[in-house]
Amino acid sequence: MAFHCGVCRFSSPKWMGFCPQCRGSEPLVESSSLSVAVPVAVSESTEPASRISTGLEEVDRVLGGGLVRGSAVLVGGAPGIGKSTLLGQVGARMTAMGSRVLLASAEESVGQVGLRQRRLGIAGGDVDVMASSDIASVLDLAHTYDVLVIDSIQTVFDRESSGAAGSVSQVRSCADRAVRLAKEQGVTVILVGHITKEGSLAGPKALEHLVDVVLYFEPDDKLGLRVLRGMKNRFGTVWATGVFEMTASGLVEIPDPSVLALDGRSFFAPGSVIMPALAGRRCLLNEVQALVVPTNTNAPPRRSSTGVTNGRLHQILAVLDRRGGLSLSTAEVYVSVMGGVRTADPATDLAIAAAIISSRLDVAIPRVAAFGEVGLTGEIRASLQADVRLAECHRLGIDSVLAAPLVTRVDQLVSAIEDLRDKELPESEKTEGVVHNFAGRPRVASVNASNPSGFVS
Structure with a gap:
């Protein structure tokens, strides 16, 4: 002992x-x-990890193809965001596909869980529900199931551990026992955790390293959507995202958020550029808008950004002013990624720069997407996973892109957009969204439908 x-x-x-x-x-x-564990060579392993589909494509995408048998998953989110609704739908779908699912609810009674399922009209098989806050009672029954959902880890307790339910020792002890069940019995365990006011998972931060997968369920208030993000995944990629809309009948998957983000966009307004940004392995098209307002006051001009950091905006403005010959030192600049989307993808630099130039020169850029990283010396660098970005542009009918190596410096970018002001495009070309030669300067590439991973000059 x-x-x-x-x-x-x-x-x-x-x-x-x-x-x-x-x-x-x-x-x-x-x-x-x-x-005592016995070491075994990896080549001698006879139990390849198998996956179980959750029945929701957006959840499977974030998980990397479904739940791995015997894994431990932590789903975090603010109270009321829809974690219980999401897992209720997952449980119903999995049960309908033949998996045995046990939902251990320490926050609601069996009748309350059933009432929510019926109110939302969640279709699928019957999920077994038990209302218990004793982790030992839950685990005694869980070994006969394929999936165990504990809602939530902060409200269950272990009689063998000291402290009240929700304390550091209790949360750690209950999570330990649940993870041990997953590894020893092959039961997939899903733990629900609450997010504190500080934005971290309640309980010990060390809880995250005990599990195999950490998912965050977050709101997107401006679009009225819910976003499931992968923060840790031992069996797949991180930063993958799944998008849902909360409706009266539960959560509805949004398989194509790019279409929703670009809905209502005016393709011929100065200061507007399409931005293909990566979120994990997924490319999402969005619109970045810029507004440049010249001022005549002696006060420092205001610079504001939404969706990108102010530091990144100031860096791009400095490069455009110094390397691109664009006078911005006395102008107020506002940049916004539409829909309240936040991005840290460095390849969005070129779209932000193009939007600022377009607004400053009062020139509308036609149906063109732009991506690339802008360096402090004024160079424009190629981006990672360009083929993924180009394929998404082509899928949504964006037939032209602006990227390296077709444009390699910000002064070339400024000159190319200036030429648009002096050149009246035929209406048919505006409709097709193809921009032709900029008087011998860099071209905007067309996406080749048969080879979306390459550029066509």
Whole structure:
């Protein structure tokens, strides 16, 4: 037998009234000695990880193809965001496809869970529900199921651990036991966690490294959508996103958010450019708008950005002013990524720069997407996964793109957009969205339908 700390997992052969490692005030608790594991060569492994579809394509996309059997998944989000609704729909879909799903609710009674399912009209098989906050009772039944959902990890408790439910030691102990069940019994465990006012998961931050996958369910207030983001995934990519809309009948998947983001866009307004940004393995087209307002006051001009950091905006403005010959030192500049979308993709630099130039020169850029990273010396660098961005542009009918190596410096970009002001395009070409030669200067490339990974000059 051994004694361990419920917070930092310090182990001691004898009992202590406090933890000497983390200086915690809670006494060490008794636990059975762990069995000795036998090392096995990776090449001799006979149990390849298999996946179970959740029945929702957007969730499967974020997970990397579905739930891995025997994995532990943590789903975090603010109270009321729709975590229980999402997992209720997932459970119903999985049950309908033949999986056995147990929902352990410590926050609602069985009748309340059933009422929500019926109110939302969630279709699918019957999910087994138990209302219990005792983790031992839940785990005793869970080994006969394929998937266990615990809603939430902050409201269950372990009788063998000290502290109240939701305390650091209780959350850690309950998560430990749930993860152990997943690894030893092959049951896929989904833990629901709440987000605090500070924006982190309630309970110990160390809870995230205990599980295999960490997902955050967040609101997009301006579009009225819900976004599921992958923050950690041992079996797939991180930063993948799934988009949903909350309706009276539950969450509805939005498989093509680019169409929604570009809906209502005017393609011939100065200061507007299409921006293909990556979110994990997914490319989302959005619109970036810029407004440049010359001022005659001695006060420092205002610079404001929404969706990109102010630091990035100031850097692009400095490069355009110094390397592009565009006078911006006395102008107020406002930049916004439409729909309230936040992006840290460096390839969005070129779209932001093009929108600023377009607004400053009062020149509308036709149906063109732009992507590339802008350096401090004025160079425009090629972007990663250009083929993914081009394929998404072509799929949505964006037939022209502006990117390296066709334009390599910001002064060339300024000259190319200036030529649009002096050149009246035929209405038919505006409709097709194809921009022809800029008087010998860099061309906007057309996306080749048969080879969307390449440029056609």
